[in-house]
Amino acid sequence: MALTAIKGFNDILANESGRWQYIELSARRIFERNGFSEIRVPIMEKTELFCRSIGDATDIVEKEMYTFTDKGENSVTLRPEGTAGVMRALIEHKLYAQDPVSKLYYLGPMFRYERPQKGRYRQFHQIGAEITGVNDPLADAQVLNMLSAIFREIGLDEPTLQINSLGCPECRPAYRTALLSFLDSRLGSLCDDCKRRYNTNPLRTLDCKVPGCIEATKGAPAMLEHLCPACDEHFGCVRRYLELTGTAYTLNTRMVRGLDYYTRTTFEMVTGLLGSQSAVAAGGRYDGLISQLGGPEIPGIGFAIGLERVALLLGQREFSSTPDLFIATMGATEREVAFRLMDELLKSGIRVEMDYEGKSLKSQMRRADKLKARYSVVIGENEVATCKAAFKRMADGAVTEAALAVEEICTAVLS
Ligand code: HAM
Numbered sequence: 001m002a003l004t005a006i007k008g009f010n011d012i013l014a015n016e017s018g019r020w021q022y023i024e025l026s027a028r029r030i031f032e033r034n035g036f037s038e039i040r041v042p043i044m045e046k047t048e049l050f051c052r053s054i055g056d057a058t059d060i061v062e063k064e065m066y067t068f069t070d071k072g073e074n075s076v077t078l079r080p081e082g083t084a085g086v087m088r089a090l091i092e093h094k095l096y097a098q099d100p101v102s103k104l105y106y107l108g109p110m111f112r113y114e115r116p117q118k119g120r121y122r123q124f125h126q127i128g129a130e131i132t133g134v135n136d137p138l139a140d141a142q143v144l145n146m147l148s149a150i151f152r153e154i155g156l157d158e159p160t161l162q163i164n165s166l167g168c169p170e171c172r173p174a175y176r177t178a179l180l181s182f183l184d185s186r187l188g189s190l191c192d193d194c195k196r197r198y199n200t201n202p203l204r205t206l207d208c209k210v211p212g213c214i215e216a217t218k219g220a221p222a223m224l225e226h227l228c229p230a231c232d233e234h235f236g237c238v239r240r241y242l243e244l245t246g247t248a249y250t251l252n253t254r255m256v257r258g259l260d261y262y263t264r265t266t267f268e269m270v271t272g273l274l275g276s277q278s279a280v281a282a283g284g285r286y287d288g289l290i291s292q293l294g295g296p297e298i299p300g301i302g303f304a305i306g307l308e309r310v311a312l313l314l315g316q317r318e319f320s321s322t323p324d325l326f327i328a329t330m331g332a333t334e335r336e337v338a339f340r341l342m343d344e345l346l347k348s349g350i351r352v353e354m355d356y357e358g359k360s361l362k363s364q365m366r367r368a369d370k371l372k373a374r375y376s377v378v379i380g381e382n383e384v385a386t387c388k389a390a391f392k393r394m395a396d397g398a399v400t401e402a403a404l405a406v407e408e409i410c411t412a413v414l415s
Helices: 014-033 047-054 059-064 083-092 137-154 172-184 192-200 202-207 211-216 229-244 307-314 332-347 361-370 381-386 406-414
Strands: 044-046 066-069 075-078 102-111 123-132 160-165 263-270 279-285 300-306 325-329 352-354 375-379 388-393 399-403
Touching (some): 014 102, 014 123, 014 307, 044 047, 044 083, 047 075, 047 083, 083 123, 083 300, 123 137, 137 229, 137 300, 172 202, 192 202, 263 300, 279 307, 300 307, 325 332, 325 361, 325 406, 332 352, 332 406, 361 375, 381 388
Parallel strands (some): 325 352
Antiparallel strands (some): 066 075, 123 300, 263 279, 279 300, 375 388, 388 399
16 A cells, blocks of 8 residues: 555645745744744653643643653653743753843744644644743734734735733632633533533633534633733733734634643734634743743743644745746757756856756747746757857747857846
């Protein structure tokens, strides 16, 4: 039987990778402009790291992690997200001692054993950014503005920003109690997962997509109405800064994130174009995470963009690069001349293609068309003898005569 890729693990073929590179480069440009540097952390970590950060009672840790015992009897896990590993590295290398504010970005594959469908895979890719060491709501607003800027840079204006605040350890317990007493009389209408969440993670009931749960939790108290004065003030400032810089957002008081480390500001970029996989990016503040992992009390905030989902939103737009020139040849001697010319043009930064196998002229021209070359030129005996050739602009057939020399080709034809 032919071997195939593992379910939920995708090949990114050559005709798609141009789109991926375009997204990655757009994000890198915005990160660098905002003073963020790239960090590369391992794709596998000790399992404990994810249990202690994402939370034991989350779907990710309970059901979705690729966890193995390695040959040394250690429990290891393929990273389901990037924040935990980056914070582990920050603590391990004491990056905060070099600079109290660190601005880091990363990209790469993440792994979750979810049910694959459009926009949801078992190996997927995130582009993420984290800023640590700043409590001030300015950092929240900058992170959100940067996220919006990345989507603008990519050329997507459809995903919209939704924000919420999940409060802090001061105010969340009272909210949890209020929510539990609201859910008490409705427990019978909740799905089995939510019945369990009632004890372990009741906030997640607000996020459940089962119609019965949506109905039962209508009118549930909102965290925003239970924020302590400090969280309320913080969130108010975030909103003011967003308004000051013209960043559009809506409030979503039912937004609960699927990871336990969040405090205060949380957010998602959502789209209506990808069915139930509506979040193309998400993140929030995690002021307790670094100390929870054994580091100092350092606040943080960040996000991750789902690359596959952004690629889907970009649709079939063309991102592959096409040659500036296709050189067709008539015989063996001409192929030598053409090969040397191609080499010189390539060395000058021009994208050139030629036929590798000495096919018929007709088939060479078909290839020039297929590759969408901007110009083509045929080199035969006459062209070799005169050192001149006719360069055809493929779009309209217009012909320009030029010497077979790099400089002349560049100025007379390709400029
Ligand atoms: P998350 O919401 O779990 O947050 O994931 C962020 C984004 O990754 C999602 O909005 C989605 O676009 C994409 N994503 C998640 N799971 C899948 C999947 N199975 N297939 C395809 N795409 C997926 C985090 O991971 C946090 N670490 C974000 C963060 C950074 N918070 C603070 N800093």
